[in-house]
Amino acid sequence: MEQNVYPYILVMAGVTYLIRMLPMVLFKREIQSTYVKSFLYYVPYACLASMTFPAILTATGSIISAVVGFGAAVLAACKEKSLLTVALIACAAVFITERVLQFVV
Amino acid sequence: MNRTTDRKQEFRSGLKDGIPIALGYFAVSFTFGIKAVDGGLSIWQAVLISLTNLTSAGQFAGLDIIIAMGSYWEMALTQLVINLRYCLMSFSLSQKLRRDVPWVHRFFVSFGVTDEIFGVSASREGKVHPFYSYGAMCVAVPGWTLGTLVGGFFGSILPEFILSALSVAIYGMFLAVIIPPARKEKAVRFVVIGAMAVSTLFAVVPFLKKVSSGFVIIITTLLVAGAAAYLAPIKEE
Numbered sequence: 307m308e309q310n311v312y313p314y315i316l317v318m319a320g321v322t323y324l325i326r327m328l329p330m331v332l333f334k335r336e337i338q339s340t341y342v343k344s345f346l347y348y349v350p351y352a353c354l355a356s357m358t359f360p361a362i363l364t365a366t367g368s369i370i371s372a373v374v375g376f377g378a379a380v381l382a383a384c385k386e387k388s389l390l391t392v393a394l395i396a397c398a399a400v401f402i403t404e405r406v407l408q409f410v411v
Numbered sequence: 412m413n414r415t416t417d418r419k420q421e422f423r424s425g426l427k428d429g430i431p432i433a434l435g436y437f438a439v440s441f442t443f444g445i446k447a448v449d450g451g452l453s454i455w456q457a458v459l460i461s462l463t464n465l466t467s468a469g470q471f472a473g474l475d476i477i478i479a480m481g482s483y484w485e486m487a488l489t490q491l492v493i494n495l496r497y498c499l500m501s502f503s504l505s506q507k508l509r510r511d512v513p514w515v516h517r518f519f520v521s522f523g524v525t526d527e528i529f530g531v532s533a534s535r536e537g538k539v540h541p542f543y544s545y546g547a548m549c550v551a552v553p554g555w556t557l558g559t560l561v562g563g564f565f566g567s568i569l570p571e572f573i574l575s576a577l578s579v580a581i582y583g584m585f586l587a588v589i590i591p592p593a594r595k596e597k598a599v600r601f602v603v604i605g606a607m608a609v610s611t612l613f614a615v616v617p618f619l620k621k622v623s624s625g626f627v628i629i630i631t632t633l634l635v636a637g638a639a640a641y642l643a644p645i646k647e648e
Contacts, residue, residue, distance in 0.1 A: 310480065311456050317483050318473045319463035321490040322497075327521040329501035330508075337502060344640035346499040348602050349632060350526075351593070352639070353493050354585040355606035356631035357468060360614045361624075362582040367575040375576075379583040383590035390435045396583030401576035 366400050370407060375400040418542045425546020428531045432547065433554025435527070435584075439467055440555045442580045444562025445569070446471070450478040454563035461559040465525055465552060469493045471581060475624045489625035492632050500529040509538040516541035523548040526588070598643035606635045 337343055359376075366372040378399035382392045440461050447457035452474075464470050469490050476486050501524050508520065520541050528547050532539050566574065593600040613619045613627040622630070 311452060311477060313483065314473070314477045314486055315456065315460055315463065317486045318460065318469070318490055321487050322464050322466055322469055322494050323522060325491065325494045326497045326501050326524040327518060329498050330505045330517045330521040330524070331514075333502060333505060340644045341640050344644040345636050346495065347645050348599070348636035348639040349492075349499075350496040351589050351599050351602045352606040352632040352635040353496075353628060354468060354589050355603040356610035356628050356635075357472065357493075358582045358585045358589075359607035360611045362579060365578045365582065367572070371575070372579070375579040376582070376586075379579070379586045380590060382583075383586045384594060386591050387587065388435070389584045389587045390438055392587035393438060393580040393583035396579045396586075397576045400579050401572065404572055404575060 367404055368407065371400045371403040374403040417540070421540040421542040422546040422549075425543040425548075426550055427546075429528075429547035429550035429554075432527045432531070433550040436551055436555040437558035437561075439581055439584055440558030441562035442577050443467070443470055443474070444559035444564070445566035445574060445577065447474055447559070448563045448566050449574075450474060452477070454560065457563045458556060458560050462552070462556045465523070465555055466494060466497075467581065467584070472625055472628055479623060481623055481625060485623065485625045488629055492629045496526075497524050497529075500524050500526075500533075504529060504532060504539065507533070507535075507539050509540050512541055520544045523551070525551070527551070598639055601643070602635055602639045605638070606631050609635060 337346075362376050363369055363372045366375060375396045379392055379396035382395040387395070443461065444454070444457050447460065448454060452460075460470055460473070464473070472489050472493055473486060476489060501521055504520070504524060505517070508517065523544050528544065528551060531547060532544060535543065569577075589599075589603050593603045609631045610627055613622055613631070
């Protein structure tokens with residue numbers, strides 16, 4: 307896959323930079339449309355949610371540990387822990403569940 | 412006012428605010444390095460992606476497309492939709508940047524528009540100096556890039572059960588971003604649950620299963636965020 311990867315990286319980096327750069331360089335006025343503003347406000351939530359679920363269920367060694375990890379992350383996030391803490395709690399939950407499963411199954 | 416001391420001070424406070432960001436980045440981009448090398452990329456390709464993209468969600472989605480050898484259009488569209496939030500952040504930061512500094516700084520400041528760097532910049536009182544952004548970027552970018560390097564390097568040495576546990580880190584971080592506002596705002600809650608439901612449909616319905624992961628994210632985001640913006644427009648301040 308050596309040769310084919312670089313054009314992908316170029317497209318990725320190029321598009322991502324343009325999205326960040328163009329609004330800052332070109333526009334100095336504020337967006338007026340309520341619909342566009344609302345849409346942009348909801349985009350990160352819709353996007354992150356669709357990336358997380360159901361993908362998280364197949365990320366680990368077994369679906370049981372994935373469900374426990376998901377549950378632990380949701381609980382920790384509800385308590386408003388920091389990003390790093392929630393990530394580590396999810397990892398720990400998966401780790402412990404898989405150790406327990408080893409003995410049970 | 413002395414311009415040089417001004418710059419130094421701004422740069423220093425940027426560095427300080429960048430440290431916790433860099434630590435968080437390291438852990439997440441570590442798993443990106445593991446996943447990229449696991450998917451067949453070289454360590455240096457993974458590091459190059461992190462250095463040039465500086466974004467978590469976009470990189471993970473982009474990696475899936477590279478591994479699946481999707482089309483460049485799919486890649487461009489996926490990055491556009493996933494990173495569309497940066498557009499809004501750049502708009503917002505563009506109003507907050509100091510006007511007495513040369514315009515050319517905007518080309519460099521915009522490279523560092525991430526959720527976290529934008530977050531600390533937006534919470535600053537008054538206008539933001541470009542050197543504040545540079546300070547934050549000076550620790551956050553190495554944190555993000557080195558994490559990928561270390562992850563790519565040790566990923567092949569780490570045993571399976573460690574990798575299995577680490578692979579949920581990125582999802583944990585995403586949940587930490589979306590759940591607190593979802594608890595506070597009904598519309599965001601609707602968006603989060605709606606998006607999870609729609610992407611689940613794409614994973615289980617036989618015909619929809621054929622749609623590749625990048626397009627699932629695009630379609631779900633456009634559909635759910637579009638509906639939410641129509642049904643629950645945000646209130647003007």
